[in-house]
Every structure is written in structure tokens, then in C-alpha cells.
Amino acid sequence: MLTRVKQLFVCVGLFFVLQFGLSPDAQAVPAFVRQTGMNCNSCHIGTHDIVPNFTRTGRLFAMRGYQVPYIRERLRAEGDTGNNNEQSKYGGDYVALNWTDFFSARLLSEVARGGEDASGKSLDVKSSPINRLSLFFTGAITDWLGVWTELGYLGNNSMRSVTPDRQNEQTGVNFFAYDEYRLNASWDFGKNSFYGFSIGNEHPNVGGQFQYPLPLPDLWSNGQGGVGRSMDMANLSAFMFYNDRLYLQVAGVTGADNTNWSDGNNFYANVSYDWFRKTSNDLWLIGEYYGGTDFPSIMTRQKDSFLCPGVCPPGVTDQNFSISNSPGDVIVNAPVERVEDFDSFRLSLEHSAADRGAHTWYAAMTFLTMTQNFESGAKVEDTQVGAYLRYFYERTYGVEVFVRDHLKYEYTTPAGLKRDTYTKPNYGITLLWYPAMNFDFWLRFTPRVQNIVFEDERELYNDKASSYVLGMEYNF
């Protein structure tokens, strides 16, 4: 116990030593500047981890198809640069950036992590030199076409070996890569209005980034491309933004189990309204529907199709994979079911306030419910609520908190027997420090890591596990 406390003090001490040891005036050129000419704070409220936490500008940048703001050169077909009004001869502008500008990278590294496992046993303090590294390009291709694309690498996951009898060991490879993209065409019509179409290999609501922040209830997941650890999907989407306030979107999705359109597919719709429409005061009410016939069970861990695409080696079961494509919260001892059809609704309220004096924040509340009917005749209903806040003082010192809970999580057997579940709220807090706009340290506490059990198997419940992480992130 004493060792663990010492370790924690070392981490906190390191945090403050670094804080005063580095110049708070340090400025660095963010990657995105090279691509669009803008700076991170124009679109994001903090760049920590993968959460966009958009300002109004950032949200509309994504909605509008990554075309504006864009103040860099574009190469004309004739070979000269500049936003001149001459008509190009061959197919319009190219994105004219240096080779190095095309590719930006994100480095996340955990300096230390530890805590307790589910049995209350102290975990070793570990470090992960590279946790995530990704290359991406985002920006305009022509005046009406834009793209967001990322090639990602995740290292040092807690992925377990698939070798029989060694399933409790780390693989040593710990490799996971993915690619994802969104290609988006849009045009103005009237005052403060535009419409467009997009294709991509993620969930379609990333077009408005209405799915984030991640700690909020999310049963859909964003896919992460063709070989993602989450789900494989592709989508075709049509959208419209009217009078600077009303956003409408409909999309067809291949499904979450596979990328085949023929064996079932899903439908997505979004109706959103923006109230105050200011950089310092932007409030969105977002209503979403997602339903169809191709989706994995939310209550059972699914086999990772990348590591174990066919039949797993003898002795290996789906439960051996800590990374899976299960979009929901796994219920202990839940039976494996195949989804016949599903419906889900999500209602969110998201507020962003950028540079309101010294204060900047992003706050969100979400209500999400999903019902899945299984081929066996069984069904499951999951209703969740969550709240999230990311706050910064002078865009430098930040805190991030979330809480999330199941209001109802009930499985009905094929015979009609209802099995309720037992769980408690999850919550966490992260301290953030940005010595530069694209460089941050974080210290995250997750006081409760719990499992979810059936009410009639209450003895299996465990919420003793907790964790902390001290990490560093650099976007360049």
C-alpha cells in the first residue's frame, strides 16, 4: 500500500515539476496549422486523446466537409499556387502541401499507470512508450470536396495472446492498425445554408461529430475503418444545414457485423438544432435514430475479426480478447445471441464555450436507449444516461469529468423470463495541463472499474478495480 502511495506521489510530483520546469509560454506549431492554416484552438477545446470536443467552428468544419476554414495554397492544374480565380484546365485544384505537411502524427505515451485489479490486488506501475500513433490528413481537395483520413497504429494494448495455454499473457506484438476516412462534398444554398453528401467507413454521425465525447453513452461506435477493433462499416450519407441552425442527415450503413450490404444493413437519421451560434456560447440539441438488421449483440463480447477472423485456435474463446467489437457493456455470463433487428435513439445536449474570458469548456449530457431482438426470440433493452465536462482555464489548465449509468439493462430470455442486471455508475476524472497548444500531460483517475452481472448472480459483482494513468500527448 505504501509503495503504491509513493508511486502516486511520484507521478503527481513529476506532473508539477514538469509544469514549472517548462516554459508556459512555449508555443509549438500544431500539425493542423500546416494543413489548413488555422490553429488547434479554433476548432477544438483541448486536443487530448481522440475526442474532438469541437467549438462551433470545428463542428461546422466537419459538417461542411473539411473545406473551410482553409487558408493554405492549393495547386492549380497549371502548376502555380494560389487561390486565384482562373479556371483550372484539368479537374480543379489539388491540395498543394509539402509532403511532410500531408502527414501529421499523434503520439500518446503513458508515463505510468497502475491501480488495483478487480480483486483489490495492487497492479504494477507500468509505462507504455508508444500507445497510439496515427497519421492523418484533413482538408479541402477542391472548393466543394474535402476529406478526413487517418491511418492509425495502436501499440501496447492489453491484447492477450491467442496461443493456447498462454492466453493470460501479453502477445508481445500488441499491434493494431486501422484506417478510416470520410469523403464529403457540399455546396452552399442560400444564406448560411449548405447541403451535401458523404461516404466513409465509420459511423455516419462522425460527419457532425455528434458521437463524442467517448465517455458518454455510446452503443454505436465509430467503426475505425475496415480492420478496426470495433466494427466494420461503410456509410452513404446525405445532409443539410439550414439557416445556420437546423441540421438534418440521413444515411445508409452496411452494418456493424461486416461490410456486406446484402445480409442486412442499418439506417441512421439525425435532426439537430443549434441555439446561440456563438463561438463562446454554442448549444446543440441533437436527436438521433439508428436501427436496422445488422449489428452485434451489445451484451456479449464479440470475437475480434482482425486477430481471429475464422475459427479461433483450440482453447481460445472470445472471452480471451480484451479488445473486441462489442459496442455495449458486456454482461457476465450473458448468452451469445445473434441480432435479428434493433432500434436505438439518442438525445443529447452539447454546449461549447471557447475563450469566454479565461474560461473554455465543453459540456454534454446524453440519453441513449437501444432494444435488440435476437434470432432466438430473446431480447435485451439498455437505457443509459451520461454527463461530461471538459473545462480549461486560459486554455492551459484543464479538468475532465464524466459520469455514466444504466437506467435499465434487462435481458429477456426466449421463454420470456426477464433477467435484470446489477451495476453502479461509472465515473472518472482527468487533470490536463497544456504547456503548448498541441502538447499536453494528463493524470487520470478511474475510481471504479466494475463488471455488470445479472441480478440473480449478484455474487459475481465486483467494483474494486481502480486505475490511474499519467500520460503525455504530442501532436506534430
Next chain:
Amino acid sequence: MSQATASEVDAAGYYELRCATCHGAEGEGTRNKSPSLGPPLRGNPFVINAPVEMLTRLIRHGRGGQQRAYDDAYPNMPAFDAGLVPDAAGLATYLKTVLQQKETASDNSNPAPRPPNEDVVAPQGAAIRSGEGLVAPRYTDRAGKDEMQATIGIPVFR
């Protein structure tokens, strides 16, 4: 017709390259587009009245965070270093002269819309440095308080 000087040609090119996306091809702003990215510069009293040096510093350092004192339907203005805009003073002069004349040349009947709150268009501390009688914004905490601080375009955010 007067012959345009080389610097004016360069400034016009750099305006089109760096400024037009947010401030409109003829300085009319993008308030009527989504996303709205920048206020009108044509007819803007701050652009017209501020010294070239002040505009030059604004171009060089950008304008954001608590200095984003104008209508905050817009995002922070990024900084443009010498690599992006080699002749910031020339561009500033262009904004004050050629761009303003476009109002007459292009459309007399439809002048550029004025910023919604004209006394909020000057960045914080502008009155101290300019000596031009510009009014410091009403909604910034630090307006005019710190004379030692460079007043134009030093973002208080990172």
C-alpha cells in the same frame, strides 16, 4: 486607370490566398456563410482608421482568445508569419486602400455590411497604442490595463 504597383499585385494575391476564405473575396466577410469565419474588412472602421503598424501586428500575431472581441460568431484569427505573408505591411496597406475602394468600384448600391458593434472591433489596448482615438472593446477583462504588454495580436490563449 492607374497602373497597379508590384506591391499592390502581391498584396492582392496574398489577400486572395490568405484572407479571402474568411473575409470574403472582396472583403465582404463570411457572416452569411456557414461556418462564418471572419468579419467584413471593407467598410470596417477599425481597418480604415487603425495605423498600418497596428494591422501589420494583427496579421503577424493573429487574434484569438480574449482578444477575439468582435462578433464571436467567428473563430480565432490565426497568425500569419513571414512564410505565409512576406509583406504584412503591404497587405495592411492594401486592406486600407485598394480593398476599401472596391466598395465603390464593384457595387455602389450594396456596400459591405458593417460590423454589428463598431466599438468592439478594436483589439484590446488599441486605444493606448494607436493614439487614434479607437475605442477598446467593452467585453475584455484586460482592455487597456497593461501598457507593457504588446497590445495587438499576442494571443492570450495557447
